[in-house]
Amino acid sequence: xxxxxxxxxxxxxxxxxxxxxxxxxxxxxxxxxxxxxxxxxxxxxxxxxxxxxxxxxxxxxxxxxxxxxxxxxxxxxxxxxxxxxxxxxxxxxxxxxxxxxx
Numbered sequence: 437x438x439x440x441x442x443x444x445x446x447x448x449x450x451x452x453x454x455x456x457x458x459x460x461x462x463x464x465x466x467x468x469x470x471x472x473x474x475x476x477x478x479x480x481x482x483x484x485x486x487x488x489x490x491x492x493x494x495x496x497x498x499x500x501x502x503x504x505x506x507x508x509x510x511x512x513x514x515x516x517x518x519x520x521x522x523x524x525x526x527x528x529x530x531x532x533x534x535x536x537x538x
Contacts, residue, residue: 452489452524456517463516464498467535474529493529502534 457471472493494513501509509532514521521528 452520453492456492456494456520456525459516459520460494460496460513464496464500464512466496466498468495468497470495489524490526491529492525492527493531495531497533497535497537499535501532504534506532 453471453473457469460466460469460471472495473489473491474493475489475491477491496513500512504512510530513530513532514528517525517528
């Protein structure tokens with residue numbers, strides 16, 4: 437891989453994670469948010485690409501989830517990330533909580 441190709445790959449990888457973070461930040465104004473790229477754990481599995489950023493885990497705490505079921509919270513996040521989930525993101529693990537929940 438040439439330097440320019442590697443640089444573009446790194447920029448693309450950062451862009452997808454950053455896009456997820458930015459969309460969740462905008463949609464839910466979370467108290468805390470962590471987006472973890474777990475693509476390296478899925479090498480050789482369905483949906484994995486050598487360039488990465490196919491499998492993510494999201495930890496989010498937002499008052500937008502107060503009184504919502506786990507299914508509703510997942511639907512809210514999936515809706516906010518519909519473009520990514522229908523495109524480059526193969527899998528998304530979600531840990532969504534309202535403030536004060538454990």
